[in-house]
Amino acid sequence: MDTLEQLRDRLATRFPEAQVVFVTNPGASAEHSLLLDAAHARDIAFFLRDDPALRLDYCSNATGIDWPEKEITDVVKTSVPDPAGGPAKIVETKSVRVQPGYLEAVYHLFSVALKHGPVVIRLRTANRSDAVTLPSLTPVWRSCDFQEREIFDLFGIVFAGHPDLRRILMWDEFKDHPMRKDYVEPADYEWEPTAHDEVLDKAKAFRASVPSVAARKETAS
Amino acid sequence: MNSPAPAFASVPSPFGAPSGPTVRAVHDQFHGDLLEVSMGPQHPSTHGVFRMIASLDGEQIVKLKPVFGYLHRNHEKIAENTSYLASMPYTDRLDYLCSMSTNWAYALAVEKLLGQSVPDRAQYLRVILAEMTRIVNHSCLVGFLFNDLGTSFTPLLYAFREREKFIDLFESLSGSRMMCNYQRFGGCRVDPTPEWLAAARTLIENFPRFLDEYERLLTGNEIMLARTQGIGRLDPARAVNAGITGPVLRASGVDYDIRKVDAYGFYSRFDFRVPLGDHGDTYDRYMLRILEMRESVKILSQAFRDIPAGPIMDPKAKQRGHRPKAGEAYARIEGPKGELGFYLLSDGGPNPYRYRVRPPSLINLTLLEEMCLGHTIADSVVILGSIDIVLGEVDR
Known part of the structure; x- marks a missing residue:
């Protein structure tokens, strides 16, 4: 070949x-x-x-x-001669351009x-x-x-x-595309038997009606 | 479809050439409605959580759609969020019967990405363990195939008795029976002792006797012949076009074995033959596995004879924290089930930017419907069994 x-x-x-x-x-x-x-x-x-x-x-x-689309920062260095006759100054100009994603x-x-x-x-x-x-x-x-x-x-x-x-x-009913880099996994997609820390915080956003443990204690007292 | 017409025109199919998803049954006074049967995901014949939706005309299959994803955990996404080395134990879980060869495929891809060389002894060890895995896989597959034929566990337990000896050796070498996690980038993890090698050698020397016994029990069996010969024929041209690989492809008579074609590892040093089938039916797929096991025994006895002393790890290889420079690599091996490939794309970071497993189990199912059309629903179970899938790899 x-x-x-x-x-x-x-x-x-x-x-x-x-x-x-x-x-x-x-x-x-x-x-x-x-x-x-x-x-x-x-x-x-x-x-x-x-x-x-x-x-x-x-x-x-x-x-x-x-x-995904990327922000690329181009740094252009230009030397500006010192009018007083000293060493030339180097000035960096940054420009941000967005490289389109595909x-x-x-x-x-x-x-x-x-x-x-x-x-x-x-x-x-x-x-x-x-x-x-x-x-x-x-x-x-x-x-x-x-x-x-x-x-x-x-x-x-x-x-x-x-x-x-x-x-x-x-x-078939699933909406997003999981292998994309910007995919955010849904927080409530399954029930977590031992919810703790991060999982509990996420779950709260979806179960606003369920009061937290502290709130329940307050209402009981 | 632009694929060529089936070459097995002599096989009478009641519905003509398979023409895609809607094959109409005859509707007259002798033919009733079609019956739709959902086999799986919890059906014992589907070897895991796999589902087939079959439309039946009487007992004959006129349409069959596979449904995947019940074991999907997005292995590729997990691997993209961990380091290269940390994915190694995950690859054990793909094809959980053959973790040794899956490890090798992944190590091969990363070594290709890194430009890493492997010492001789490790290459021999890889061949030894991959061929032992092939024997384990094929003997279990034959057992499962006979389970599907209705023998209710006797051949399977014979196979499992032998498999137990192999995975005992795997355990004493790697620490785990099935999830071996043995290969590393640039070599292997543990050096086997001389006692281990001697035990493995004895096991392999005795294995042909088991195979003879197994074959005496199974190969000439009348029910087996009646249920497998001419069932689920696969045309070679269609099989190549559909990406079918491994024993299923070779049973159709296509000479394509990656051990010979790519000669990865040290396979070019071994003298072995590639068995080929003639008819591409279920019987050929069974027989091919038996012959491949005999070839594996040949490879193994050469490997035990020739294995050199020396390091099992390239001394210059990094143990952890691999950061391959930007680039991509595709490496493939002849796994027990077919071409197992890993495609890796690095952006220079500690994790792979893109990690892809080319699963032979999934792609070998592409022509499942065509193989089953016109056969009975009981035959579809045997055809699926002869393709040899593991759902951990199909769904990833």
Whole structure:
């Protein structure tokens, strides 16, 4: 199999209108990945599966990653010359910019026929709130069926074209997406038999009608 | 679906090719309404809290939907809030029959993230313990499969008698029978004594005799043949597309064993064969496990012969407080149930930013409905038993 750079170039010639970005992995494993744009992802996926030199017929792992929006502080140092002729002063100007958040789906592809891999592809949503739709790759690899349902359940990415997109691990009435970084667990979701400290404080917020032990003592006396 | 048509066209299915969730039954004077049966979550045949909603036409299954999540505790979120090392005991609880190999998969992923090497003796120990785990898992699976066939515990207790000897060894080595927590990043936790190795060697030398006895009891059994041959066939092309791995995939004749493909650890040093099935039915899946146990015995006897002396931990490895630099890694092993993978993403902090378990038990259930369609409800129990799931890993 060719390297990932060669694969990116092949995809660029095969799908000239698609955007394929090489994502470097700085870690020790050096497993780099390709970021595909959502509009062409499924076509590219079919190509990866059916191309005789690649034959990535097996999607092993599909998972989501949450990247919440981040405040990044840029510090620019400028040296201001001292008009009196002394040493130049260094002035730091800080500017805060907000890097928009997004959700990411990562797929690890292998070839059972040719026994190579992994090729890692990633898809990104536009944001984390209203534009969270990505094309489903379940029509290409059936193994994404449960895994995309899990990403939908735990991260909230909506996979367009998935045959059966329902929650898989949480119950159907559940509202939030627990694997998101800003998820706050509900305080009253289960009864705590030995409520103490933090749990008791949380429970109070939901059971305002139940007076505290101290209040009950006061009313009794 | 763009997956290819099933190759087993010769198998008559009363409803044609499986075509998704709504397979209509015939409605005439001979056919009544469909009956919906909810099997589980507290049904003994589902091996835990797993639920199947089956629509039956008479006794035949026309639709089957698995329901998950009864044992969900969001293992991945817990791991993202603890340090790398502190997740190691949690991985024992994923597949609680095979904690030794699950530990290895997780250690392999973190070592890949850290760029950590492992000394020779530890590599041999890992192979020894992973193969012992495979034997334990497969012999128990066969016992459970026969339970599902209605033998009421006799084969299972034979298997458990053997398993007891293995987990006694695990206990004397790691301190715990099932929750071993044995692997570390860069080696293993405890060095086995020569007595331990000798005891394990004797156990493995005697194991083929147990297997022969087991097979004499089970393999030619008439009821077993009638209930398993031709039941729950799995087409190889569909199985690959659906991500089925491990013995279930190889029983369909696909030669894909990660011990050979990736040759992780020291598997390239061992001489063993990969058994393959022919028909992809329940019988092949049973037989494949028996053959894999015999191959594991071969690997183990080579490992006991060749294991070198030396350290079990890389002296330069950090014991705790691991902070891998930013990056990601995906490591996988051939677990007893299939491809067990760990995907880790580090942002340079003490906890993983993203921690993902690729559970073979869950993904091997993708084609459960297709395997069961057209068979009776009693067969679905056997088909599920032959896939080999552990709910701790399915629901995580």
